[in-house]
Amino acid sequence: MNTPTEIEDLLRELAPQVLGALVRRYRDFDTCEDAVQEALLAAALQWPAEGIPANPKRWLTTVASRRWIERWREEAARRRREQTAAALAPPQPEPVPAVDDTLTLLLLCCHPSLTQASQVALTLRAVGGLTTTEIARAFLVPEATVAQRISRAKQRIRASGTEFRMPSGTERSERIAAVLQVLYLIFNEGYTASSGPSLHRVELTSQAIRLTRQLRQRLPEDGEVAGLLALMLLTDARRPARTSPDGELVPLAEQDRNRWDAQAIAEGVALITQALASAPIGPYQLQAAIAAVHDEAARFEDTDWDQILGLYELLHTIAPGPMVTLNRIVAVAMVHGPRAGLRQLAAAEADPGLAGHHRLDAVRAHLLELADDQEAARAAYRLAARRTLSLAEQRYLESRAARLSPPTRA
């Protein structure tokens, strides 16, 4: 007998393949997606008791096709076209086309007419094979919100008249960039969640890694896809050490590196090394390279900050942004001393994307602490704690401030 996890993994693996086959046959993505969800639910109920069928993909395609026909007939009846509906014979369960549509599906789910929240929800359901309930639990929003997001997103795709095919040229690369962004967003949602009560959210990181692996199988030559997968692996490898047992954030400098996932680091390092050697450089590859330098240091003191600074300079040139600016300044401080970092921080404050941002105050606090200006460091930590939108960060920043409290006079 198969375990529920085995069945779940298999269903999630098959979900995009079955959906692709259905969309090829019936064209209409909206109803096909609903039909596949129903087939997945039916399988999740039947397979644990009856065992996995000999050809699980065919089983799912047949059940989903039946559901599609039922829905089509209901719809046709509603439109008083019973005659046509009755004439429609149930489709033959075979042949299931031997094409792999996962990539086309990913591009469709990350369609530019959708908001990011909708792209994420649709990707996780249609390609990831997650249920609406699972997505809602992971994102801490009501199930009705997710259900509505998905149905509205499908309506919008239909209204846009997009066909189920692979776009070409510039459009193709722009659309792949949107997919990478959605996958990275899913990863970060899970990664930034602390352990313990947020277990459902942590599952998002494994879903993001799984989907990015699938994408890499389809685009093995794409350096940025490899870079994103490496970045996820190298970041996720630190997860066991980044929170304390009671859910407090542990900074990189204080993490127990023995608890890092050595296997994930090895895989990530190999991936990024190969990508950097063979593909045009891009922002995900550079971020992965930085993560690799951190992960390869046995102790925090061994970190090769010169190399990290060089990589941030490069990233700052090809993909500038407020967080890149801040992280580059941290590297400057580690190479040239905290005062040098603080000077650059004062200049960076003019950037409207950074003015008043809690990360800027947190970096300033950290550099002031390194420069041994305890009074100013404490004030900056407190300011950062007030400005952050994260409870975990607030706790961390307040504890740093408290650590610097002046000794009470006897």
Added chain:
Amino acid sequence: MKYLILIYGNPASRKIWEGFSDDQRAEGFRYYAALTEELAASGELIVSEALADPSLTTRVSVRDGTTLTSDGPFAEAKELLAGFFLLECESVERAVEVAARVPEAAFGLVEVRPILNLGGMEM
């Protein structure tokens, strides 16, 4: 990111509403319905509600394990919460853009508050 858009009412805004004709009120409701529908269609809406009249407020306090209640109206507050939108949107700029379309914004009665999340970045 989740944002709460808070819509307040004050004596002046209530007076304007009370002075509206039936048609003007119907127009107001239609405007709100269309805004809510648009936010649902974009996937950004989590929930939106309008609150009943402030005079129907019940204040709750617990003293020594006993629950005490007192009923409104409470004269001391000039501006009272009248309704809210809970949204999930890509940036605070987007939340502000939506807030600016709430009619009460013309009277300075609309606020955007970010929601604290449970996650946190490595520092």
